[in-house]
Amino acid sequence: MPKEPAERVTKVIDDPATPLWRGTIALRIVTFLFAAANVIANQSGYVRPWLAWTTLGVMALWSVFTSRAYSTTWGRRWPLVLVDLALTCGLMSLSPLIMSDHQLLVLHVPLITTIWACVPAVALGALGGAAAGFGGGLTVGLFTYLSHRSPSLDLLRDVVLLSGAGMVVGMASATARRSAVLLAQALRAEAATAERERLARSIHDSVLQVLARVRKRGLEVGGEAAELARMAGEQEVALRNLVAAAPTDSTVDGDIDLRPGLQMLATPRIQVSTPATQVMFEAPAAGELTSLVREALSNVDKHCGEDARAWVLLEDLGEEIVLSVRDDGPGIPEGRIASAAAEGRMGIEKSIKGRVESLGGTLELQTGPGEGTEWEVRVFRKGAAG
């Protein structure tokens, strides 16, 4: 059962002009019925009614045969379509033998093949593109003219219509083929990418296993190995971030996922926690939020020493986004932020507060000596506010 869609895809790719061929078959059947009605209506005036009925019989057989042939890829080939054109024109040329001169020249009774004759032009278009369709239409038109033996404006109109229709069908089939080639290329590229991703995942996992093991054992062994362990640990986190932070498409209205940018900030000392599903936010503001978190984290580095750890938490409350940054450092003594701002060198006041305010969000700071520092930023989504 799961095979079915795949098969359908390959079939379409095999012959993208299939719908045009189905149309050709339908046209053939409908126009044949019209031709039969034409013979019945006009047979009393024919010079050779038996030839009319014989011709109609051949048309019937040929209609059945080509309908079957054109519904398989086997029948959609130049020899058959050219034979189709030749036979149609040949049958049409019998018209002067069947019809009386009066019918032909005065009453303007349709030729024996009538509009049935247009089908090869359409088939040529479906098979060979615009030029083939145009040529097919022109040929049929030329034989119509020869069969009538007298030029008229009506005839000219038929020629234009026939060659035009053949050309349009030809253009449609060429477009369908081009799209099918592009689609096939896109599908192949997608399959290749998926396979590459699968391989990358398993390779990444193996590398992560080794790095994690080196880090663990190195710390246990100590000494020089501890330094190796530290480096392995950094690479492990970096690779894990890369695997987790798969790039995501931005939406039409320019929202992007906040998670990858934040996850890239993780280090062995910085843990970034996010939901498992995308957290979309307006693109420029999302960048602001990420750099705001980076600022807060660099602040942790500067003021809390080598051993301090930090945690970043991203929460999506629907109407608003909450970003928390917490460290387990010594905390900011009271008045320190304000005095630093007065000295005009510390980034917190300006960078973090200013950025949050320009995003229309709120900032809460919880700190105290020995308690670590916790920033909590809340920003509303644009759509939710209005």
Add this chain to the structure above:
Amino acid sequence: MGGSGVQEGGGRMTVSVMVVDDHPMWREGVARDLQERGFEVVATAGDAPSAVRIAKAVRPNVVLMDLNLGELSGVDATAMITSELPDTRVLVLSASGEHDDVLQAVKAGASGYLVKSASSEELVEAVSRTAAGDAVFTAGLAGLVLGEYRRMAAAPDGSEEKPQLTDRETEVLRLVAKGLTARQIANRLVISHRTVENHVQSTLRKLQLHNRVELARYAIEHGLDAEPEAEK
């Protein structure tokens, strides 16, 4: 189990552990670490089907489960083991820390998650706590679980009994996600350490229960209500 795997700082009952990992290096390393600390490593397995088979035979207290096991993943194995063996707890030990995997494993019944690079002390503590019936949460897992509850609450489908966190549970989970230890949380909220543990466990249990109900409903709706563990 009687919940007496470990008494805080006190005597320890022997905890039987099974290690599932497709890397022999890890399997043996972790098994050795645990044995040195007085755990009984009763079995190891390198892929999900044999993990399920062996677990059913030896019924360990704790299964240490890697998620990246090849065709049948650690998530599937976790689901099968926890549904067959209610007394066996699964602790996920993953290298890649990939978000969706870990969340799926926890929803499937795992009682906790640890990154592979965690120190031996952290691993030993996590296994003991898992054996004692506690949930082992990293800050990252707390963030995932919080996100999952909010995703379900916001999902437009009108399924009636969506699990919800109480205000207290949300508060506790947020603090876990911000890196506070159970003891720090207890201090900050002025509740007992045990109460914090209970809140954390309860968030997991509700999620797992909901997951099982959803799976059962899906199975019935799609006419798949045969034994799920019958398929390989």
